[in-house]
Amino acid sequence: xxxxxxxxxxxxxxKLTDAMVEIREDDALEIVNERVKAGEDLLKIIxxxxxxxxxxxxxxxxxxYFVPELIMAAxxxxxxxxxxxxKMQKGRRLETLGKVVIGTVQGDVHxxxxxxxxxxxxxxxxxxxxxxxxVPPEEFVEKIKEVEPEVVGLSALMTSSWExxxxxVKAIKDAGLRKKVKIIVGGGICSKxxxxxxxxxxxxxxxxxxxxxxKEV
Numbered sequence: 328x329x330x331x332x333x334x335x336x337x338x339x340x341x342k343l344t345d346a347m348v349e350i351r352e353d354d355a356l357e358i359v360n361e362r363v364k365a366g367e368d369l370l371k372i373i374x375x376x377x378x379x380x381x382x383x384x385x386x387x388x389x390x391x392y393f394v395p396e397l398i399m400a401a402x403x404x405x406x407x408x409x410x411x412x413x414k415m416q417k418g419r420r421l422e423t424l425g426k427v428v429i430g431t432v433q434g435d436v437h438x439x440x441x442x443x444x445x446x447x448x449x450x451x452x453x454x455x456x457x458x459x460x461x462v463p464p465e466e467f468v469e470k471i472k473e474v475e476p477e478v479v480g481l482s483a484l485m486t487s488s489w490e491x492x493x494x495x496v497k498a499i500k501d502a503g504l505r506k507k508v509k510i511i512v513g514g515g516i517c518s519k520x521x522x523x524x525x526x527x528x529x530x531x532x533x534x535x536x537x538x539x540x541x542k543e544v
Contacts, residue, residue, distance in 0.1 A: 329529050344373050347379030348386075350396055351372070359407050363418055369411050380450040388535045394443065397534065401446030418439075427468045427541055429480035430458030432491040437484035440514060444480065444537050451538050464491075464498035471504050478541050481527065483514040492525040500526070501524045513537055 342361070346355035352434055362372055366447065383400045386392040427448055431438050438460040448455040456474055471479065481492050492512055499505050512522050513531040522530035531537035 342532075344382075345377055345378045345398065347376055347403060348382050348511065350399050350401070350403070352406070354402050356406060356410070358499065361408055361490075363414060364411060369415050373408070373411060376404055377450055378450065380447070384447065384451075384535050384538065388533065390446045394439075397447070399441050401443065401450065403505060404446070406448045406526070409413065422452070424452045424542065425478065425544065426454045426474055426476035427478045427480060428456045428467065428474065428476045429482065430467065431460035431482045431484075432464035432488050432495055433461055433463045434491050435483045435485050435488040436460045437514070440484070440534075441480075441482040444482070444513065444534050447538055448533050451542070453541060464495040467495050468498050468502045468504065471499065471508060472502070476508060477544050478539065479508045479510045480512065481525075483512070483516060486516050488514075488516065489521060489525060492521075492527070496526040509540075511537060511540050 343355060343358045346358060346492040361370060380400060383392060383396065387397055429441060429445060431441050444457045445457045456470055456476065458470060467479065481495055483492060496510060499508065511529040511531055512525060512527045517530050519530050529540050531540060
């Protein structure tokens with residue numbers, strides 16, 4: 328009987344991973360609900376979902392998946408967390424890799440790319456603090472003081488936002504916080520040259536670049 332139970336558990340695990348990777352929302356949610364009702368380890372369920380998201384990120388990197396798949400996968404993970412989190416024991420939490428403060432800089436309201444990065448940071452085990460769009464430098468500074476992140480992400484899609492990025496980095500430096508954080512920039516108008524110009528530490532062309540940088544830090 329024990330062997331049969333273990334076999335069923337491993338099959339269920341495989342089905343959940345497959346459902347996530349194949350972006351089968353209904354199947355993934357049904358499997359999670361069944362496993363939660365069966366009393367399985369909730370952290371284990373979440374870890375399996377995270378592993379599936381890593382695979383999805385790899386598929387994106389080799390252009391097998393694209394932005395719509397990333398958005399849909401992140402939404403499935405969010406729904407799974409809504410099922411699991413309320414049932415977790417008080418005081419029991421996921422181990423986090425670190426803290427990231429991220430936002431679209433002042434004067435720029437584009438946030439689709441930034442939102443994808445936020446979602447992927449969360450599923451990869453980071454505490455991501457999303458400040459939204461059109462964020463003034465002082466708001467970045469205040470959030471850094473509050474949560475003490477290891478990484479700050481600045482997003483922009485307009486060339487006019489280069490100066491906002493530069494002002495934000497300067498504000499972080501003037502507040503005496505620059506040596507405490509690594510700064511990465513991203514968005515359609517960004518490049519290594521832009522990162523150097525604004526005083527950032529790195530540039531992320533793809534969401535996977537941002538995740539890799541945060542993990543390295």
